[in-house]
Amino acid sequence: MSTSYTFDYLPIEVLQLRGYDFFQFIKSTLGEPEAHLLNKVAVKSISALLITEDPLDIFNYDVEDDELENLKSQLCFKLKNQKLLIKPGVISGFRSLKDALKKRVNEALTRTKKKSFNFNPSSISSLPTTIATRPLPNRLSLSEHKEYVLKFINKWCLENKENFELENFDLEENVDFIVNIELDENSDVRASIKCKCNKLILLGKNDNKIQVSNYYKHLQSIACDHMQQIKNAARNLKSIQQQQSSIAGILTAAAQSQTSLIQFSAVSPIATQETFDSNTSTLSNQVTSNGKRRLTSQSKQHGPSKRSRI
Template sequence: MSLSNVPKLQELYFHPWKLPLETLTSVDDQFYSFIEYLVGSTLSNLLRVQEINSVPILLLTTDVFEHLFLKINDVETDLLRQGLLLKIDNNLIVKSANRTKIKCLLDILKIASDRMFKEGQRIAPKHPINYSPLAIPSATPAVSTANTYSTLTVDDQRNHLLKCIDDWSSLNEKFLNLKEFKLEEGYNFRLIVKVGTNGIQASIECLCKTIIMLGKLHNKLIPSNFYRHLKSPGCKYVNRLLKEQKFEEKNRNNSYSTSSSSSSSSSQLIKNNSQSTTAVVPNRKRTLGSTHKINSEKKRKN
């Protein structure tokens, strides 16, 4: 996808139909470059830290600025706060230009995605896009086949969701800052898809016992609420894995350094600020997800 064909935001505001539809299926780095091109690097970084990595996920996010008001203490978020917020009488508010830019961007993307649904265009075969191998968005091109969504069965939706989740956890190398982590149905989450009053509905039970209802984009179920849960402080499962990982790293590091008890090496590791490192229980078992599995309910699908 070349950005040279994409008009600037000011022009798109008046002529939103000039936005090339292939931009709607960009993901990850391509997506962030596209957003940076339209609204600047700070807003693009704001999406990046939240792993809002494609147009559908952006369109489904209620408020991209919410992140700045959460109790998150890291350098990246602080820099974003400095760039995007304004302090008035001890209250922090989003600088209005930033809100306006995002609103303008969302309006343009909505118009473009509506156009895509109406035309039922198939972008990929007509205009081959030079995706890097990592960026092949197996989930996103399906946007172009909106018309077929109503005929999707429970199994179709289920398979689609599982594929999205699988892609997501294998394409993101530093997924949730965890090494060697993979989401597996029946292992660290349980997916339930069934027919409800509003058509096919789905929920996911995380290993931390939280149940997350999944949203829909044009009748197709999408897993973004689950991702959001995993990244949130409320997911005790991921929090525990992060603690265990940190503990292992610390231990490994200690075993390299001889008994001189120099603490400089281990203190380096603790700069990952979000977690408290004090209350870690010594657990030398295999780290990731080595504990309880979800009770063999894999078969109970619908």
């Protein structure tokens, strides 16, 4: 790619280019990677390019996006310290094109001033009626876009908590992430999410609705430190709960064992004492009865003694 550009041949009509024609023009003048970059940062018309200060500034942010990583390898040099250096030819290409476009804008303004404008009321009635009856595109408001994004994030958390081995998984706006949604000069919606790990994730669109899949990919990647912290905190909490449950089980078992010993010591001595007293009473009665029998027997054997007379 040449490091110098001349765009003196650009026609005035180039200022009206947008969409497919705009990207084809960028491919033919700057290159295909430059066209992909403008599409990625939602610059889709000449007017949008003119008011965008520097589309290459996106490379100065730590954005989590596979397409941007691929564009970096095509439009930048990777230095030994892992930093990026945008190729000089890419920078001069964008600058030269914007200078030429600004020149065409000034020429168009000059021509407009030179022309006299004659207002003819009858010309209004001659305008095609289809312009007034043309249906407007069905567009969501910024609040509706945001509600749509938050709804799908909550749904995704609910459906994927088992995959992350989490009992409770709920990402909260302005705590775990920040949603940024805005409209460009063409009223096209642009959205991004800044994760708590300080990564900025650009969100795509489908039928003018924001897609959150890039944010999901970021959460599942090893690059998201915040998601790792959430999982580590859940593991620590589960470990503490298991320890507390184990300690409670040991204390319960010890309490039950102590209660059994107290009941045993409270009941057994009484039963033993009653048995001992009963046995002692029986033995005493037997001894007394036997003693009486001996005395009676001895008395009968010897009988009363008689004195002899002299």
